[in-house]
Amino acid sequence: MFQGETAITVDDKGRLAIPTAYRELVADACANRLVITYNPFESGCLWLFPHAEWEKVRDQVNALPKVKAAHRDMQMKLVGAAAVVEPDSAVRILLPASQRATTGIEKKAVLLGMGNKFELWSELAHLAKIRQTIGEDEITNEMAELQL
Numbered sequence: 001m002f003q004g005e006t007a008i009t010v011d012d013k014g015r016l017a018i019p020t021a022y023r024e025l026v027a028d029a030c031a032n033r034l035v036i037t038y039n040p041f042e043s044g045c046l047w048l049f050p051h052a053e054w055e056k057v058r059d060q061v062n063a064l065p066k067v068k069a070a071h072r073d074m075q076m077k078l079v080g081a082a083a084v085v086e087p088d089s090a091v092r093i094l095l096p097a098s099q100r101a102t103t104g105i106e107k108k109a110v111l112l113g114m115g116n117k118f119e120l121w122s123e124l125a126h127l128a129k130i131r132q133t134i135g136e137d138e139i140t141n142e143m144a145e146l147q148l
Contacts, residue, residue, distance in 0.1 A: 002113030002115060004112070004113045006019045006112075008108070008111045008120070009108060010100070011092075014095045015092040015093065016093060016095065016111075017090065017092045018087055018092070018093065019111065026087075029050040029053075033051035033084060034049065034051065034085050034086070035049045035054035035082050035085070036083050036120075037077070038077040038078065038102070039119065040077040040078060044104055044105075044124070044125020044126070045119050045120065045121045046119070047117050047119060048118040048119075049117045049118075050116075051084070053116050062079060095120075103122055103125070104122040104124065104125060105120065105122045109126075110123060
């Protein structure tokens with residue numbers, strides 16, 4: 001289970017070091033094999049899945065009927081763009097250049113542990129998203145039942 005927010009620096013070659021707090025979890029969860037792909041719902045964000053978790057997501061997405069444009073778009077953004085990454089000896093992973101460019105992830109980024117996966121946000125996109133509040137008209141029935 002991944003959780004927490006970590007400021008990350010991406011080096012000039014597009015590598016980021018897996019934070020110390022997550023290294024053992026990543027090694028245990030997926031034998032250091034992660035899959036990185038686009039977040040189809042938020043611009044400025046990539047998803048990083050442990051390999052076994054990714055296989056479940058991939059199979060569900062690929063099972064969607066291809067006759068709907070939204071399904072094909074999701075398949076393209078998730079499955080078509082997916083790349084397996086493994087940490088090097090310095091526990092760094094290489095982010096694909098095309099994914100960095102598309103999401104605007106540059107020197108500074110934010111890594112969020114989101115339970116079964118990580119989200120990697122460009123610093124600016126994360127700042128804009130985190131500053132948004134949830135309006136009263138956006139609260140769902142499920143949210144209203146939470147004991148916060």
